[in-house]
Amino acid sequence: MKIYVDVSVLTLATFVTGIQRVTREIIVRLQESPIGEVILLHYNAAEDIYHRIDNKAFRNYYVLHQGVKEHMITEETVALSEIGRGAVFFDLDAAWMCRLKRSWLLPILKKQGARIVAHIYDIISVTHPQYCLERGVYNFMDYIGGHLQYADAIIVNAQATVAELEKLCGRIGCSLPPCYVVMLGADFKERKAVEDHAVDAGLVQAADSPYLLMVGTIEPRKNHKLLLKAYDYSLKEQGYHIIFAGYMGWKMEKFEKALKAHPDYGRGVYHFTDLKDEAISYLYQHAKFLVFASYTEGFGLPIIESIQRGTPVLAADVAVYREIAGEYCILFEQDNVQELCRRVEEYDREPERYALLKEKMKEFWFWTWDMAAAEMEEVLATVEKDK
Amino acid sequence: MPIYEQLYDVVSGNLREAGETFSYYKTTFLSDVGNAPQVIDVSQYLELSNEQFYQALFVAAFKRLPEEKEERRWRKRYHMPAAEFQKKVLVFVANASVVAINHIRLVNNPYFAQRRGIRYRMMGMLYGLTDKSSLRELGKKLPQPIQRVIRKVFL
Numbered sequence: 001m002k003i004y005v006d007v008s009v010l011t012l013a014t015f016v017t018g019i020q021r022v023t024r025e026i027i028v029r030l031q032e033s034p035i036g037e038v039i040l041l042h043y044n045a046a047e048d049i050y051h052r053i054d055n056k057a058f059r060n061y062y063v064l065h066q067g068v069k070e071h072m073i074t075e076e077t078v079a080l081s082e083i084g085r086g087a088v089f090f091d092l093d094a095a096w097m098c099r100l101k102r103s104w105l106l107p108i109l110k111k112q113g114a115r116i117v118a119h120i121y122d123i124i125s126v127t128h129p130q131y132c133l134e135r136g137v138y139n140f141m142d143y144i145g146g147h148l149q150y151a152d153a154i155i156v157n158a159q160a161t162v163a164e165l166e167k168l169c170g171r172i173g174c175s176l177p178p179c180y181v182v183m184l185g186a187d188f189k190e191r192k193a194v195e196d197h198a199v200d201a202g203l204v205q206a207a208d209s210p211y212l213l214m215v216g217t218i219e220p221r222k223n224h225k226l227l228l229k230a231y232d233y234s235l236k237e238q239g240y241h242i243i244f245a246g247y248m249g250w251k252m253e254k255f256e257k258a259l260k261a262h263p264d265y266g267r268g269v270y271h272f273t274d275l276k277d278e279a280i281s282y283l284y285q286h287a288k289f290l291v292f293a294s295y296t297e298g299f300g301l302p303i304i305e306s307i308q309r310g311t312p313v314l315a316a317d318v319a320v321y322r323e324i325a326g327e328y329c330i331l332f333e334q335d336n337v338q339e340l341c342r343r344v345e346e347y348d349r350e351p352e353r354y355a356l357l358k359e360k361m362k363e364f365w366f367w368t369w370d371m372a373a374a375e376m377e378e379v380l381a382t383v384e385k386d387k
Numbered sequence: 388m389p390i391y392e393q394l395y396d397v398v399s400g401n402l403r404e405a406g407e408t409f410s411y412y413k414t415t416f417l418s419d420v421g422n423a424p425q426v427i428d429v430s431q432y433l434e435l436s437n438e439q440f441y442q443a444l445f446v447a448a449f450k451r452l453p454e455e456k457e458e459r460r461w462r463k464r465y466h467m468p469a470a471e472f473q474k475k476v477l478v479f480v481a482n483a484s485v486v487a488i489n490h491i492r493l494v495n496n497p498y499f500a501q502r503r504g505i506r507y508r509m510m511g512m513l514y515g516l517t518d519k520s521s522l523r524e525l526g527k528k529l530p531q532p533i534q535r536v537i538r539k540v541f542l
Contacts, residue, residue, distance in 0.1 A: 045489045048425045099450065099489070103391070103420045129398050130405035135451055138411050141398060142420055145391045172393035 001036030001384050002087045004078075004114075007053065008043040009094045011069065019094045019121055022184060024062045026092060029373035031055055035381060036088075042073045045099045050078040080105070084112035088380050091118040091147065096139040102146030110150045115383045118147040119155045119376075122298025123164050124221065131221035131295065133250050144168075151177045152383045155376060157184050157299040160320040180379045183324065185369030186304045194282040203279055206270040211241035212314070212344070213287035215280065215302050218256075218271075219249035223293040223316070226337060228259065231269060234341040238348065243270045245283055284309040289344065292316065295334065300324060307364045312357050314343055328364050330357070391420045410452055415443040422447065429477065430495035437465045437472045448480045448491060474498040 005027060013020045030038050040053035057072040083089055089109050095102065106116060125132045125140035132140075147154065148169065154177050156162055162179045169176040196204045212235065218224050224244055231242045248256050248271075262269045272279070284290070290306040292315040303325050306313050315321045317331040330347070332339040347354045395416050399409040418431050427447045432440055441461050445453050453461070464472055480486060481493055481501045493501045526534060 045424065048490065099424050101420070101422065101424065104423055107421075126394070126398055127401065128405075129402050129409070130407050134410055137398060137409075138416065138446075141391070141394050141416065145394050145420070149390060168397065171397055172390050174390050 001380070002039055002083075003030065003036050003380060004039045004041060004083050004087055004089045005030075005092050006041045006043060006050070006089075006095055006098065006100070007058075007093050008041070008098045008100075011042050011053065011072065022119075022121075023093045025185060025369040026373050026376060028059055028063055029370060030377065031059060033373070033377055035377045039078065041078055043098055043100050047077075050080070052076040052078050080108055081112065083109050083114045085114070086384075087114045088384055089114050089116050090380060091116070091151075096136070096143035102143045106146045106150035115152045115386075116147070116150055117153045117155065117380055117383055118151045120144070120147065120161065120165070121157065122161055122296070123168060124296050124298065126168060127164055128221060128296050131219065131251075148172075148174050148177070152386070153177055153379055154179045155182050155379055156180070157182060158320045158323050160323055161298060163319075180375070182372055182375040182379070183367040184299050184301060184304075185372040186301070186308055186366050194278050194285060199279045199282045202270075203272065203275075203282060206241060206243055206272075207283065207286040209241045209268075210239060210288045211243050211270075211286070212289050212291050213243050213245065213283055213311075214291050214293070215283070215306075216246045217249040218244060218246050218252050220251050221295050221297075223295055223335070224252075225255055225258075226293045226335060226340065227291050228255075228262070228269065229337045230340050230344075231264075233337050235344065236264065236268060238341070238345060240288070240344070241268050241270065243272065243283060243287070245272050245275055245280060247273050281309070284311050287311050289314045289330075289347075291340070292321065292329075293334075293340075294318065297321070303329060304366070307361050308366060310358055310361055312347075312354065312361065314340060325364065328361055391417060411446065412439050412442055414439045415446050418443045419447050425489065425491050427480075427491060427493050428495050429493055429497070433469075433473065433497070437467065437469060438462075440469075440473055441465075441476050444476050444480055448483060449485050470498075 005023075007023060007027065010020045010023045027038065027040065038055060040055065040058055041050040042053050043050055051073050053072045054074050057067055060066045061069055061072055091102070109116060123140075123144060125137045126144060129137045148165075154165070156165070156179055159181055162181065165176055165179065212227060212230075214222070214224055214227055216222060227242050227244070231240070235242060244259070259265060259269065259271060265271075272283075275283075284306060290302065290311050290313045292300060292303050292306075292313055294300070294316060296318065297320055300315075300321055303313050303315060303321060307325060307328050313325070313329040315325075315329040315331055316334045318334065321329060322331070330343050332343050347357070392413070395413050399413070402409045414435050418435070422428065427444070432443050432447075435443055441458075442452070461476070464475065467475075477493060477496060477498055481499075485491075487503075492503075
């Protein structure tokens with residue numbers, strides 16, 4: 001079987017986080033699998049053609065951190081007519097950002113007899129477009145519309161997303177292709193403790209008092225404002241700092257202004273960007289809690305990463321978090337500042353309960369990237385067999 | 388097509404419920420769906436109102452909404468006769484660097500034949516030079532106003 005994967009967005013990305021990270025992790029495993037030949041594609045908009053990516057160079061760049069990214073893209077072109085019977089087109093990357101519209105591409109591939117599998121991370125652009133950039137929403141409508149009509153299978157990361165897709169299909173009058181839930185993996189390697197001298201002095205100072213941490217791009221859906229409100233409500237009185245680690249994203253001008261104008265900015269309320277893995281690890285390592293207050297998520301990988309690092313998680317009570325790690329998180333009602341603060345206070349009052357929670361987190365059974373890739377391979381094989 | 392129409396209604400409805408409006412018109416989306424990457428079939432757009440025509444053509448060519456300043460300039464011309472207005476928009480699109488860089492062809496254009504001369508080819512070559520992640524990384528370090536100009540020209 002030939003598996004075609006369009007990785008144009010990954011190859012253009014300057015940071016490998018989120019979807020690009022998933023794409024990388026799955027591809028390097030698919031390449032080693034006996035399931036078939038993996039053909040990685042880069043779309044060149046000027047030539048309107050796919051160029052093949054050298055598998056070895058891809059691996060060298062993304063796994064061994066060797067080589068130059070541009071050199072992965074070869075002169076060899078892949079005509080769409082090649083992607084027909086016996087081939088699976090696996091849309092794994094954030095392809096709605098690619099100039100090659102799925103509403104145009106997928107019917108062509110389908111007509112040629114190719115099987116189509118899409119990895120749908122979430123449909124937040126449809127269910128909660130107010131939290132997304134309009135341009136992304138616009139492109140995503142084309143992408144999801146194409147896959148709902150032409151995909152032979154859809155991979156999602158949580159049952160909650162299947163439920164959202166079912167609801168959407170009911171509303172737009174189409175039948176949902178077979179869906180397979182495959183959880184995302186997490187790095188399983190043992191992490192060494194990061195010493196104070198290994199990070200910036202500003203971080204050490206911020207982490208000097210007990211603190212609550214939020215990690216990830218600051219965007220409306222992540223609800224960072226809740227933690228700032230909680231700080232003013234009682235966290236400050238309780239002796240806590242709050243730390244936001246992540247880039248300031250879109251539609252956050254008002255929040256950024258409020259954050260920087262806060263009287264405790266830099267003295268209890270901190271914001272760090274451009275942090276390296278080591279610095280992020282340091283922050284996780286010393287945090288009393290990770291706060292995950294998002295209104296909606298496709299999966300919520302930081303929750304898993306926090307549990308893995310032994311940092312207890314305070315998460316908003318959202319279906320997907322219950323599904324992936326509900327019993328290992330402390331859930332609070334969405335947007336309820338008082339409840340969030342009360343939870344912190346409870347665990348402060350009962351340190352043995354906090355210790356028990358940390359102990360319980362050691363039992364969490366992590367889904368690895370190897371497992372995730374193996375399950376996705378099974379889906380690809382099933383789809384190919386069913387033709 | 389009915390699926391896309393329904394999808395648009397769901398998304399714009401969800402935005403409305405959240406107190407926002409979707410800046411993309413339904414006509415923009417529906418005329419854009421299913422189009423080949425380097426082709427704009429002008430005949431699909433001719434029945435649109437001037438306002439819708441401008442937005443739909445702009446999005447088809449530039450893959451983004453016009454900025455407020457750009458739109459304001461064109462808004463003054465919405466009262467023009469359709470044929471005159473459409474021709475002006477098409478000339479503007481045909482001369483844009485983005486169109487040249489991405490080798491976009493305007494087909495079934497009743498107003499004029501698109502010239503794809505030296506400039507068009509040279510800009511296409513320029514894409515080869517700019518489609519580099521190292522340059523993109525460098526670009527991200529430039530001041531915001533310069534980044535905005537680069538985005539407008541190349542992305």
